[in-house]
Amino acid sequence: GESVGLHLPTLSVQEGDNSIINCAYSNSASDYFIWYKQESGKGPQFIIDIRSNMDKRQGQRVTVLLNKTVKHLSLQIAATQPGDSAVYFCAENMEGAQKLVFGQGTRLTINP
Amino acid sequence: EAQVTQNPRYLITVTGKKLTVTCSQNMNHEYMSWYRQDPGLGLRQIYYSMNVEVTDKGDVPEGYKVSRKEKRNFPLILESPSPNQTSLYFCASNHGLAANNEQFFGPGTRLTVL
Numbered sequence: 143g144e145s146v147g148l149h150l151p152t153l154s155v156q157e158g159d160n161s162i163i164n165c166a167y168s169n170s171a172s173d174y175f176i177w178y179k180q181e182s183g184k185g186p187q188f189i190i191d192i193r194s195n196m197d198k199r200q201g202q203r204v205t206v207l208l209n210k211t212v213k214h215l216s217l218q219i220a221a222t223q224p225g226d227s228a229v230y231f232c233a234e235n236m237e238g239a240q241k242l243v244f245g246q247g248t249r250l251t252i253n254p
Numbered sequence: 255e256a257q258v259t260q261n262p263r264y265l266i267t268v269t270g271k272k273l274t275v276t277c278s279q280n281m282n283h284e285y286m287s288w289y290r291q292d293p294g295l296g297l298r299q300i301y302y303s304m305n306v307e308v309t310d311k312g313d314v315p316e317g318y319k320v321s322r323k324e325k326r327n328f329p330l331i332l333e334s335p336s337p338n339q340t341s342l343y344f345c346a347s348n349h350g351l352a353a354n355n356e357q358f359f360g361p362g363t364r365l366t367v368l
Contacts, residue, residue: 185344
């Protein structure tokens, strides 16, 4: 499969447990944040997003938390499944900026 | 099906031989962007386009060109590829005129320049 990062932080969880992936973002002026999932050999896939006027947003089995005070973003995955194995990226966008700035990613592995 | 497509998916070429990687989206998105992904460096933006005939440089534009003659297509052109352009390339698109909406990514193009 494709290598998206040779020395990524890795999180290993037991199947069925909850996963929490953390991200520290760089720009206090960023006002839009996204989590992406990238499986081997595929492009990044949108999971969930959040704007800076919120501190929590929930999707199906996923929750994103935003703490603007400490510039921290987290992704919680409930009842982790084998199909959740992937590299997870956070990305930020500063208002008026024409790009997403991506974090380095975290590799999530699921133990049976 | 709503999607971003890229061609080719894999390409091995030699230094100096001009190549084009095509990108097409069927979602009527205004904003399109090209990224390269390298181990340890993550995803970095090469060029972006806010709409037809509007393009601008991203963080790593050297050695690349783009065009946006039609809304759906955003080809990436390497006029004289060099080995340091060996990478995994992704095209992405989203609604709106900025990168502040859900970006849809293509499947990627693995380029090797010998």
